[in-house]
Amino acid sequence: MITLHHCPQTRSMRTLWLLNELDVPFRLVVHPFDKALRRPEFLSVSPAGRVPALEIDGERMFETGAITEYLCERYSPDRLGRSTASPDRMAWLVWVHFAETVSQHVAALTQQHVALYEDHMRSPIVMKLEAARVKKCYDAIEARLSTPLENRDYLLTSGFSAADISVGQAVYMARHFATLDGHVETAKWFDRISARTAFKASLPENGGGLYDKDFYPAWEG
Incomplete structure (x- = not known):
């Protein structure tokens, strides 16, 4: 199961949109954009206290560019992503x-x-x-x-x-x-x-x- 940690109208919206396009099952955890992101339990997921943070297969990811590349390579390499063989x-x-x-x-x-x-x-x-x-x-x-x-x-x-x-x-x-x-x-x-x-x-x-x-x-x- 994929878990996305999200604050509305932040960069994590990018990952939420991507997950919706991928049409894969995921759980959404919405956080307030405040000091809650500095709590130890959230910092264990995202060390800088930022969103998005992604939990997947027991691993944790942060940084939208990395998350985008990983999700596309895994779930949609030639539709939403572009494989290394693609001219694009x-x-x-x-x-x-x-x-x-x-x-x-x-x-x-x-x-x-x-x-x-x-x-x-x-x-x-x-x-x-x-x-x-x-x-x-x-x-x-x-x-x-x-x-x-x-x-x-x-x-x-x-x-x-x-x-x-x-x-x-x-x-x-x-x-x-x-x-x-x-x-x-x-x-x-x-x-x-x-x-x-x-x-x-x-x-x-x-x-x-x-x-x-x-x-x-x-x-x-």
């Missing part, structure tokens, strides 16, 4: 891990807008800089989805994969801080993948999660 293997690896490039900027913005709850704690410079960096990430996705000959439906020429899940979840989070205005193909791609049943099943229930707004402007002070 290199691109698959690049885009699966590019999700963390987006997520590091989202994490900084989440800290500024959500975790630091008083204006004097926040930095307008950091907020504006990180939002601009998110848009640079959108530029990279837009370039990937746009070619001189045709526009791709997904990040890989060979079709939908865990690369779309990884980057798509990061973009879902990033849209709380930077809109997709001006990124036409990226917006179409995001609409396409977020219409999937497995994506919808990974969303927080009853509006729960980190964010109490759909969008946070770069600076409101």
Whole structure:
């Protein structure tokens, strides 16, 4: 049995979406995003006190990129993953891990807008800089989805994969801080993948999660 330790609207949503796409049985343990993640019993699963954490066959995993690679290699090497024989293997690896490039900027913005709850704690410079960096990430996705000959439906020429899940979840989070205005193909791609049943099943229930707004402007002070 697979057990996923999850906090809504965090990187673990990426693993939850992937597990739903894989259609394998798993148990979901939902944690509050607070000091509970620092308890010894959770640190025994994830030493840095972060999600996702995965328990599988008596072993424990953390880090979303590693979890994505392992689950795809084990359960879906040629549908959601790309085996070493696939021409898209290199691109698959690049885009699966590019999700963390987006997520590091989202994490900084989440800290500024959500975790630091008083204006004097926040930095307008950091907020504006990180939002601009998110848009640079959108530029990279837009370039990937746009070619001189045709526009791709997904990040890989060979079709939908865990690369779309990884980057798509990061973009879902990033849209709380930077809109997709001006990124036409990226917006179409995001609409396409977020219409999937497995994506919808990974969303927080009853509006729960980190964010109490759909969008946070770069600076409101």
